[in-house]
Amino acid sequence: MPKNPTLQLGTTIWLAAMTGALALSLTVIPQLLENTPQPIPTGMAIAASIAQTAILLALAAWAGAALSRPLGLGAPVFEAMLSGTSAWPAVKRQIAPAAIGGGLVGAALLVLVRVAPSELAVLAQEIEIPVIAKLLYGGVTEEVLMRWGLMTVLIWLPWRWMQKRAGLPRRSYVISAIVASASLFGALHLPAVVAMGASLTPATVTFIIVGNTLPGILFGLLYWRHGLEAAIVAHALSHGVYTLAS
Numbered sequence: 001m002p003k004n005p006t007l008q009l010g011t012t013i014w015l016a017a018m019t020g021a022l023a024l025s026l027t028v029i030p031q032l033l034e035n036t037p038q039p040i041p042t043g044m045a046i047a048a049s050i051a052q053t054a055i056l057l058a059l060a061a062w063a064g065a066a067l068s069r070p071l072g073l074g075a076p077v078f079e080a081m082l083s084g085t086s087a088w089p090a091v092k093r094q095i096a097p098a099a100i101g102g103g104l105v106g107a108a109l110l111v112l113v114r115v116a117p118s119e120l121a122v123l124a125q126e127i128e129i130p131v132i133a134k135l136l137y138g139g140v141t142e143e144v145l146m147r148w149g150l151m152t153v154l155i156w157l158p159w160r161w162m163q164k165r166a167g168l169p170r171r172s173y174v175i176s177a178i179v180a181s182a183s184l185f186g187a188l189h190l191p192a193v194v195a196m197g198a199s200l201t202p203a204t205v206t207f208i209i210v211g212n213t214l215p216g217i218l219f220g221l222l223y224w225r226h227g228l229e230a231a232i233v234a235h236a237l238s239h240g241v242y243t244l245a246s
Contacts, residue, residue: 032195057145063153070165094230102235105234107241108214127196189208
């Protein structure tokens with residue numbers, strides 16, 4: 001059978017992103033269930049979490065693989081490896097921007113944690129997210145969902161229906177998609193905070209949304225300018241910098 005490059009790319013990125021889904025579900029779900037008034041069987045909750053994320057990741061991985069190339073977006077390292085060519089040229093172009101971006105976000109996290117609402121500070125001590133889960137879920141899973149999937153679609157829609165596929169998408173479409181996907185990225189952290197036991201006070205909501213939207217904008221810029229892997233590495237590195245320095 002002939003190879004399908006789009007299917008290969010989407011499947012490979014889906015498998016990479018599933019490592020984060022597995023790491024987070026296996027380590028955090030049991031902790032959340034400890035404080036549940038009506039306990040759910042741990043195995044069932046973990047399986048449901050993994051299945052839900054797997055479906056969302058499949059949609060995001062397919063969207064990015066199918067729609068990114070005409071938009072001037074891509075995953076050059078993954079694509080080089082799948083084509084059998086050297087990935088080093090793509091890696092070399094991404095190292096510096098990913099390192100700078102990850103370092104800046106990691107430093108910002110160290111500052112933000114000092115001004116976090118007290119309720120979130122207490123919550124961080126009660127729920128322990130292992131470093132491996134932060135690196136894999138934050139770095140890979142979230143970037144595949146929010147940048148490779150959502151941001152790509154948000155650029156593709158106006159490019160397809162308003163620009164009529166003429167050339168690369170307008171800068172305004174890209175910037176709007178970066179901000180929109182980053183804002184949603186921030187807002188989607190709120191249900192997780194509630195599940196962990198925090199209440200949504202104005203201070204908490206503002207801190208969570210702003211604290212995740214601003215890094216999301218930077219990761220979106222990295223995806224746009226340098227490729228998916230730059231956003232992945234920067235996101236993972238930011239957690240690594242924060243963990244080592246805190």
